[in-house]
């Protein structure tokens with residue numbers, strides 16, 4: 001059984017990779033670990049890379065890397081995928097820091113890379129910049145959300161944790177409430193990417209750092225219903241929506257419910273359907289979605 005347990009990295013096509021590198025290095029407080037002629041590798045603190053920026057003529061999310069349990073050899077991972085009708089291949093030394101990986105595409109055409117090991121040069125956490133704990137989750141827009149969630153649940157063995165109406169389905173491959181959420185937008189797109197912070201004081205510091213860099217918070221702080229993460233959202237220099245969050249619900253799979261918290265609407269809280277995504281009634285402004293869709297129109301992925 002293929003069992004991812006960690007969101008490893010996100011690789012972006014960038015119109016201006018230098019500007020994006022400055023944002024991740026100076027504002028996000030992450031560390032450049034490697035650089036080739038057209039690609040920059042950036043670590044949040046331990047792994048060789050967490051975010052990768054590639055010079056391109058478009059701006060889009062291109063590759064998502066998941067670390068998978070070692071109980072299945074990579075050659076057998078390919079066999080399992082091929083048996084499901086999915087094209088996949090083992091690649092060696094396809095990227096720095098990852099000796100071997102299996103590459104495939106999800107139903108929307110996002111490139112997925114599954115790997116057992118990534119080098120851990122551990123550049124550490126920076127004192128300047130936001131310096132998030134980790135890359136926590138990615139929210140994607142799908143051409144066919146049911147097909148996509150079926151793939152992640154049945155082939156990659158993600159667990160279902162929540163739904164918001166008929167819009168978004170939340171999935172996890174570890175204890176975090178979600179590592180991936182899939183929405184029906186009728187086309188392939190990235191809605192946002194999210195990094196975990198330590199606590200509310202870290203959130204306040206992040207907001208001050210964003211303000212000093214003239215980067216407005218476009219939504220939040222708000223506590224969500226699905227996941228109960230307290231989040232703010234801002235745009236990176238290429239209009240990718242970036243979430244910074246704390247307090248993500250932890251899913252105890254053997255119990256089928258979330259680790260109880262005082263702010264939960266019911267105890268014990270189990271995966272369910274929510275009407276809205278704002279526990280504090282801080283409405284999601286349609287202008288934010290407009291900005292996401294505008295980017296998608298301008299730079300289709």
Ligand SMILES: [Fe+2]
Nearest residue numbers: 139192194243
């Ligand atoms: Fe999120």
